[in-house]
Amino acid sequence: MISKVKSFLTAGIAKAKTVISKKAFPALVLAVASCVVLAFTLSSVHTVRISDGSQNYVVRSMSKDTNLAMQRVDLKGEYQVNKIQNRFFSTNIEISYLFPLTVTLGNTTNIYNVVAGTLSEIFEKIGIVTDDYDIISRPLTDYINEATTVDIVDVSYKTETHTERIPYQSTVVYSDKYNTNTKKVLKEGKEGSKIVTCSVKYVNGEAVESTVVEETVVEEAVDKTTVVGTKKVQMAAAPAPSTVSASSVKSISTLTPPSSLQLDTKGVPVKYSSKKTLKATAYTYTGSKCSTGVSPQPGYIAVDPKEIPYGTKMYIVSNDGKYVYGYAIAADTGGFINGSVDLDLFFTSEAGCRSFGVRNVTVYFLD
Numbered sequence: 001m002i003s004k005v006k007s008f009l010t011a012g013i014a015k016a017k018t019v020i021s022k023k024a025f026p027a028l029v030l031a032v033a034s035c036v037v038l039a040f041t042l043s044s045v046h047t048v049r050i051s052d053g054s055q056n057y058v059v060r061s062m063s064k065d066t067n068l069a070m071q072r073v074d075l076k077g078e079y080q081v082n083k084i085q086n087r088f089f090s091t092n093i094e095i096s097y098l099f100p101l102t103v104t105l106g107n108t109t110n111i112y113n114v115v116a117g118t119l120s121e122i123f124e125k126i127g128i129v130t131d132d133y134d135i136i137s138r139p140l141t142d143y144i145n146e147a148t149t150v151d152i153v154d155v156s157y158k159t160e161t162h163t164e165r166i167p168y169q170s171t172v173v174y175s176d177k178y179n180t181n182t183k184k185v186l187k188e189g190k191e192g193s194k195i196v197t198c199s200v201k202y203v204n205g206e207a208v209e210s211t212v213v214e215e216t217v218v219e220e221a222v223d224k225t226t227v228v229g230t231k232k233v234q235m236a237a238a239p240a241p242s243t244v245s246a247s248s249v250k251s252i253s254t255l256t257p258p259s260s261l262q263l264d265t266k267g268v269p270v271k272y273s274s275k276k277t278l279k280a281t282a283y284t285y286t287g288s289k290c291s292t293g294v295s296p297q298p299g300y301i302a303v304d305p306k307e308i309p310y311g312t313k314m315y316i317v318s319n320d321g322k323y324v325y326g327y328a329i330a331a332d333t334g335g336f337i338n339g340s341v342d343l344d345l346f347f348t349s350e351a352g353c354r355s356f357g358v359r360n361v362t363v364y365f366l367d
Helices: 002-017 025-044 066-071 119-126 350-356
Strands: 046-051 056-061 079-086 090-097 099-105 108-114 148-153 155-166 170-179 183-187 192-203 206-219 224-231 243-245 262-264 274-283 300-303 313-318 324-333 343-346 359-365
Touching: 046 066, 056 066, 066 090, 108 119, 155 206, 274 350, 324 343
Parallel strands: 046 090, 099 148, 170 224, 274 343, 300 324
Antiparallel strands: 046 056, 079 090, 099 108, 155 192, 183 224, 192 206, 243 262, 274 359, 300 343, 313 324, 313 359
């Protein structure tokens, strides 16, 4: 542009020589020279305009270095340059001030320098992704323009599967086809298996809740069946014995009593350490083992271990004479033995439990 000005002035001077007298020409040349110097000076000044959205700053200098211009302005704090627009004699700069955003996710806290905007916009810029399950201390629509703290609880759900065992049940069948001293397994029990699908809730990466969605049986359990003979052998010439082995007496218990356990003609053990009249009820399979680790079966009974220690051996009959529970061992803890009921006798079926109900029983302690 300066060259154009010089060419224009040179042409003007040449033309002026033809019309201006020699006496006035030097003054004219001096005026033109002053204009040239002024034009050159003005063309060398660069204007930088800085806008922070609420206030405008203007810096003029001989340098086009915008960094130097920014240093000459007393800005309010740290900033971010949003836009720079260069023109021939000026530069326009738009900035936004930065402020700290403290984000706590679980046990981790990070501080980000951000510009004003909605919380959703800020999260997008700094790379924080949330979903509808997450719990955020402020709405994502909040407009943030100052130092702020935000807490995020990361909540997610995952579908997980695992394999579980299906316990088998034990069933006792009484048959008069076998003598009373006969007890044998007709069919061995076998555990089954199933695939369990769960929806697991995670909070900040830690599983806190699991809900079963579906169960698929892979292999059915096979119940164990034991037969107990009830046929009594008639001995015509033999006199009635004064005592009989407890194993020869039909009872609910499927445990094998020791050979030393003999009963008198009234069905009372010949030898016992003490006896008590207690109140008993009944329970059946729950899918769990006994408290002592053995699999439940008739004869393993639930007690209050503070009153009757685990492993205590007993012989039990109902006071009304309708039930001979037989040889029993304390092996489980009663879920509701609270003073009103003393014993919980194991039966193989719910029907048997309901039929027994709650009864007084005589317990002969064998130990």
